[in-house]
Structure formats: C-alpha cells, structure tokens
Amino acid sequence: MKITTTVLALFTVLGLAAQLPEALDEVAPFSEDLAAIRKGNDWAFIDDLGTIVIDFRSDIHWNPSAKETSKGVNAVRQPKFSDGLCMVRTYVDDIAVYGFINTKGELVIEHQFLNVHPFKNGFTTGVIYEKVFRGRNEFKLDIYEHKFHEVLMDASGKIIEFLGRRYNIQMKKSRYKLPTVSARLLNDQLVAVKIKNDWAIKKINL
Secondary structure, three states: OHHHHHHHHHHHHHHHHHHOOOOOOEEEEEEOOEEEEEEOOEEEEEOOOOOEEEEEEOOEOOOOOOOOOOOHHHHOOOOOOEOOEEEEEEEEOOEEEEEEEOOOOOEEEEEEEEEEOOOEOOEEEEEEEEEEEEEEOOOOOEEEEEEEEEEEEEOOOOEEEEEEEEOOOOOOOOOOOOOOOOOEEOOOOEEEEEEOOEEEEEEOOO
16 A cells, blocks of 8 residues: 555655746746746646646737837736737738737637737727728728727726727728727726826726
8 A cells, every 4th residue: 555655655756847848938927826938929827836727829918129118008018918818919901909818718808909908907099990881982991980999998998988089090000000098097996098188097997
C-alpha cells in the first residue's frame, strides 16, 4: 500500500511538471490569480500552479509598442484580467473592434468598442459603434449608417450612460483613425467627461 501511494504521488508530481509551459516568448505578471504567457503572437493564461486555464489564442489583445503615455487599447502592453475581464479583438472590414472575455475564456462583452480602457473598479469608458441597416439603393446595394457613442459601461456589459455622440469617424481602413476616449474614470462614483473644450464631472448613477 505504501509503495502504491508513493508511485501515485510520483506520477502526480511528474504529471504536474509535464503540464508546465515551456519555450515561451514572454511571461506577464500575475493579475487576479492568472498570468498571461506568449508564444509568437498567441497568448494563454496560467493559474498559480502553472496550469494553462485559457489555451493559446490569437485574439487576445496586446500592444508591444505601448508607452507610459499610451491610452485606451494602445496602453495594453501585456494582457491581464481586471474585474474578471480581459480585452480581446476581432476585425470588421480590416478595422479592429474590441470586446472582453471572462476567466473561462468566454466572450461575455461583445466586440463593439473601437477604443476602450481596461475595466477598473467595475467600470470602463470607451467608444462603441453600431451599424444600422437603412435599406437598398437603386443598384440593390445595402446601405448602412454607422453611429458612434462614448459610453460608461459596467463589468456585466450594461451601458450605464451614454456620455456623448461621436462624429467624423471613417469606417474605411484607408481613412480610419483610432478614436480617442476622452472620458476618464476618477473613482467608482465619478467620471470626468469632456464636452467640446471643457471638462465636467458626472456622478455614476447605477
């Protein structure tokens, strides 16, 4: 019995060791009990035992050129979870659109942001877009209208407040420029909003 227990313990140790990731290009610090690891352009997440809990995937957002002065999606040097959410991206007409996954790797906030801050204290601010079908022209081509809003969103994906309409965003790759997110979370109760050239402080109304 003692020999069997020892053998089982040995297999357990060897099994754990065999699962530890190797040949990695980058390892990020732990955040909310998970650490991001990179191979090439793909990222995965490990737990505190080194077990991969979210497998390598190419849609996890990161910006290797991020600087201290960068903001929004450009500020994400390494992926990490904040408020249980991590930023991911897809492409619509060759333009990056961002959403968020949970710690199980499930998409829980749909790809709808053109620019967005990581969540903090249960909230984020960002610029969302919607594509509205307006009908067909005389050539039977579908006509769409794009609408853009700066919003305050909570970690469940609920839009708490529309902070302002955004204009002059071209959804064509050759003309597209990443829109800035002007609104800033001050704490879990206040948000600073820029209206034209002035700033205003708003209370977060849940």
